[in-house]
Amino acid sequence: IKAALHEPYLGIFNSWTGTDCCHNWYGVSCDPQSHRVADINLRGESEDPIFERAHRTGFMTGFISPEICKLTRLSSLTIADWKGITGEIPKCITSLPFLRIIDLIGNKLSGEIPADIGRLKRLTVLNVADNQLSGRIPSSFTSLSNLMHLDLRNNKISGPIPSKAGDLSMLSRALLSGNMISGPIPVSICRIYRLADLDLSMNKMSGVIPPCLGKMAVLATLNLDCNMLMGMIPTTLLTSAIGNLNLSRNALEGNIPDVFGLTSYFTVIDLSHNKLKGPIPRSLSAASYIGHLDLSYNHLCGRIPAGAPFDHLEASSFMYNDCLCGKPLRAC
Numbered sequence: 001i002k003a004a005l006h007e008p009y010l011g012i013f014n015s016w017t018g019t020d021c022c023h024n025w026y027g028v029s030c031d032p033q034s035h036r037v038a039d040i041n042l043r044g045e046s047e048d049p050i051f052e053r054a055h056r057t058g059f060m061t062g063f064i065s066p067e068i069c070k071l072t073r074l075s076s077l078t079i080a081d082w083k084g085i086t087g088e089i090p091k092c093i094t095s096l097p098f099l100r101i102i103d104l105i106g107n108k109l110s111g112e113i114p115a116d117i118g119r120l121k122r123l124t125v126l127n128v129a130d131n132q133l134s135g136r137i138p139s140s141f142t143s144l145s146n147l148m149h150l151d152l153r154n155n156k157i158s159g160p161i162p163s164k165a166g167d168l169s170m171l172s173r174a175l176l177s178g179n180m181i182s183g184p185i186p187v188s189i190c191r192i193y194r195l196a197d198l199d200l201s202m203n204k205m206s207g208v209i210p211p212c213l214g215k216m217a218v219l220a221t222l223n224l225d226c227n228m229l230m231g232m233i234p235t236t237l238l239t240s241a242i243g244n245l246n247l248s249r250n251a252l253e254g255n256i257p258d259v260f261g262l263t264s265y266f267t268v269i270d271l272s273h274n275k276l277k278g279p280i281p282r283s284l285s286a287a288s289y290i291g292h293l294d295l296s297y298n299h300l301c302g303r304i305p306a307g308a309p310f311d312h313l314e315a316s317s318f319m320y321n322d323c324l325c326g327k328p329l330r331a332c
Contacts, residue, residue: 001064001065001068003065004062004063004064004065004067005060005061005062005063005065005085006060006061007082008059009054009056009058009059010050010054010056010058011050012027012042012058014026021037022035022037026042026050027040027041027042028040029041031073031075034073036071037071037073037074038073038074038075038076038098039074039075039078040068040071040076040077040078040079041076041078042078042079042080042082043058043078043080043081044058044060044080044081044106045057045058045080045081045106057081058081058082059082059083059084060082060085061082061084061086062085062087063085063086063088064079064087064089064090064104064109065090066091066092068090068093069090069092069093069095069096071096072096072097072098073098074098074099075098075099075100075101076099076100076101076102076103077099077101077102077103077104078101078103079104079107080104080105080106080107080127081105081106081107082106082107083106083107083108084107085108085109086108086109086110087109087110088110088111088112089104089109089111089113089114089128089133091114091115093114094119095119096120097120097121098122099120099122100122100123100124100125101123101124101125102125102127103125103127104127104128104131105127105128105129105130105131105151106130106131107130107131108131108132109128109131109132110131110132110133110134111135112133112134112135112136112138113128113135113138113157115138117138117140117141118138118141118143120144121143121144121145121146122146123144123146124146124147124149124170125148125149126149126151126152127149127151128155129151129152129154129155129175130155131154131155132155132156133152133155133156134155134156134157134158135158135159136157136158137157137159137160137161137162138162139162139164141162141165142162142164142165147168147170148172148173148194149171149172149173150168150171150175150176151173151175152175152176153175153177153178153199154177154178155178155179156179156180157179157180157181158180158181158182159181159183160181160182160183160184160186161176161181161183161185161186161189161200162186163186163188164188165192166186166187166188166189166190166191166192167188168192169191169192169193169194170194171192171194172196172197173195173196173197174189174195174197174198176199176200176203177199177200177201177202177203178202178203179202179203180203180204181200181204181205182204182206183205184205184206184207184208185200185207185209185210185213185229187210187212189210189213190212190215192216193216193218194218195216195218195219196218196220196221197219197220198213198219198223199221199223200227201223201224201225201226201227201246202225202226202227203226203227204227204228205224205228206227206228206230207229207230207231208229208231208232209224209229209231209233209234209237209247209252210234211235211236212236213234213236213237213240214234214235214236214237214238214240214242215240216240216241217241219241219242220241220242221242221243221244222244222245222246224246224247224250225248225249225250225270226248226249226250227249228250228251229247229250229251230250230252230253231252231253232252232253232255232257233247233252233256233257233276234257238256238257238259238260238264239259239260239261242266243265243266243268244266244267245266245268245270246268246269246270247274248270248272248294249273249274250273250274251275252271252274252276253275253276253277254276254277255276255277255278256271256278256280256281256295256300258281258282258283259281259283260281260283260284261283261286261287262286262287262288264284264286264287264288264289265287265288265289266287266293267289267291268291268292269292270292270294271294271298272294272295272296272297273296273297273298274297275299276295276298276300277298277299277300277301277322278300278301279301280295280302280304280324282305284305284310285305285306285308285309285310289309290309293309293313294316294317295317295318295321296319296320296321297319297320297321298320298321299321300318300321301321301322301324302324302325303325303326303332304324304326304327304328304329305326306326313328314328315328315329
């Protein structure tokens with residue numbers, strides 16, 4: 001494993017000497033009972049004294065050796081934020097039955113997510129963001145019944161989200177932005193009771209927004225911006241527990257549903273760069289809180305309602321519509 005990686009500045013592998021890897025090897029921890037390697041934790045942006053003395057973050061090149069798969073008791077694998085590690089995720093990693101955490105964020109890994117990743121029944125965290133991974137999300141993915149945190153952001157992943165994504169019953173965060181994922185948003189996602197954060201922005205998603213997303217118990221952040229979604233804004237999204245809603249830069253049309261009320265609490269609601277028409281909903285004035293509202297670049301028309309939340313919003317929230325008027329724009 002050490003031979004495949006080259007770290008020229010910090011000397012983090014200098015401690016990897018002798019035969020007892022369980023004591024004082026940087027980033028290596030062992031199970032106290034079995035005395036087998038349980039954790040590899042090598043992070044290029046760390047608060048460790050080695051990094052502080054060097055006054056720099058780490059830079060490592062090389063690749064992740066398939067030899068890692070001989071560590072049959074491995075529970076967590078973190079080789080993150082090194083910026084220069086290339087090659088593929090070793091396919092044999094799916095044969096490690098105790099693996100709970102895979103964190104490979106911030107490298108230059110390429111190739112595909114291993115097709116049989118669904119074999120890792122104990123996996124709770126999969127973070128491969130900020131790499132150059134391509135190919136599709138494997139269909140076996142939906143067998144990861146203990147997965148809680150999924151981060152695939154900023155790769156080159158394409159194809160659809162598996163239709164059985166709703167089988168990921170423990171998932172609380174699904175971050176998939178900045179890829180080339182296409183096809184519809186699977187309705188089955190609405191079955192994931194614990195899902196609090198869903199980010200599908202900056203992809204090529206198409207079709208309509210499933211109304212059931214607005215009926216999810218704990219969904220608080222929904223980012224669907226920069227896709228090719230069409231149809232109307234589901235009423236449910238505006239009467240839900242979602243407090244951070246970004247639907248901008250799609251092809252949504254029709255009126256903005258006039259359904260806001262005392263339970264409406266939005267830190268962000270961004271509907272800009274769509275094809276919305278009609279008036280600004282009067283019920284927005286009844287919302288308990290609207291922090292940031294952006295309705296610019298649509299086809300809205302009519303008078304901007306007076307009072308909160310409109311009295312603290314800038315003109316930029318309303319610009320480039322067909323015929324909006326009133327403060328903070330020109331008088332009607």
